[in-house]
Amino acid sequence: MKRLSIIVILFILPAAFLASCEQPAGGNKALQARVDSLQSKLDSAYVPGTGEIMNGIVQPHHYKLWLAGQQQNWKLAEYERHQLSGGFKRIRKYHKNTPEAAALAMIYPEMDALEKAIKQKDAAAFKNHFALLTNTCNTCHQATKYEFNVITVPSAPNFDNQRF
Ligand code: HEC
The missing domain is CATH 1.20.5 (Single alpha-helices involved in coiled-coils or other helix-helix interfaces)
Known part of the structure; x- marks a missing residue:
């Protein structure tokens, strides 16, 4: 056995x-x-380039966020802020291990401050943090050697076909 x-x-x-x-x-x-x-x-899967994300997502939603905030249309402002943050999320997702992914952290404090200003419907804080956010866009462009891409706080409404 x-x-x-x-x-x-x-x-x-x-x-x-x-x-x-x-x-x-x-x-x-x-x-x-x-x-x-x-x-x-x-x-062969499509990956959006950083320039495409900036041009197609970040720049228009930065603009629309400003327009909505100027009008104190807080619900729309929060929507635009969220869309804008989607652009940065895509950089993190699709461009890991690049200088822009490494520099991304600098934008979050101002994105958070804007979220708070919107939540509190605080027009003065919104204006202040929008300017700081825009400075940070440029700080990142400098850090990634695209300093010639200069972003400004908008001075005139541009989207004639949408109500803010
Ligand atoms: C993490 C760094 C970073 C941050 C933050 C950032 N950018 Fe950029 N941005 C870049 C880089 C890198 C390029 C160049 C990409 C390329 O051409 O491949 C660029 C390019 C651009 C361009 C040029 C696109 C074109 O085709 O003309 C615009 C517009 C732009 N960014 C807008 C913004 C705005 C508005 C913000 C802030 C709300 C912002 N960016 C924040 C890194 C950043």
Whole structure:
């Protein structure tokens, strides 16, 4: 009986284990083809560039945030602030290990201060922190060697087809 147990442990169990690891015929090939196809999809997946995110998300929502805040339209202002923060989130997500991702932390204190000003419907604090936010846009442009991209606090409404 003892001998039988030893035989089972030494020979039969390992053999059964190895058999269970074996792929069905062609399994490895099919799996590799699937991995290759997913990899090629991944390689051609669209990734928005930092310039695109700045131009398409950050700049317009910075502008609209200002317009809404000027009108003390706080609900819209919070919406625009949230959209603006989406631009920065995309930098963090799609541009890891870049100078801009490393510099991103500088923008959060002013984004938070604006959130607070909006929540408290504080027009003076909004104005103050919007100016500081805009300075920080430029500080980051300097830090990332795009200092020639100079952002200003808007001076005139621009979006004629939306009510603020
Ligand atoms: C984390 C750093 C960083 C912060 C913060 C930042 N930017 Fe940028 N921005 C960049 C970089 C880097 C570029 C150049 C990207 C490129 O061309 O690839 C850029 C480019 C731009 C451009 C030029 C896009 C174009 O095509 O003309 C605009 C406009 C812009 N940023 C607006 C803003 C505004 C508005 C803010 C603040 C609300 C801001 N940025 C905050 C890093 C930053």
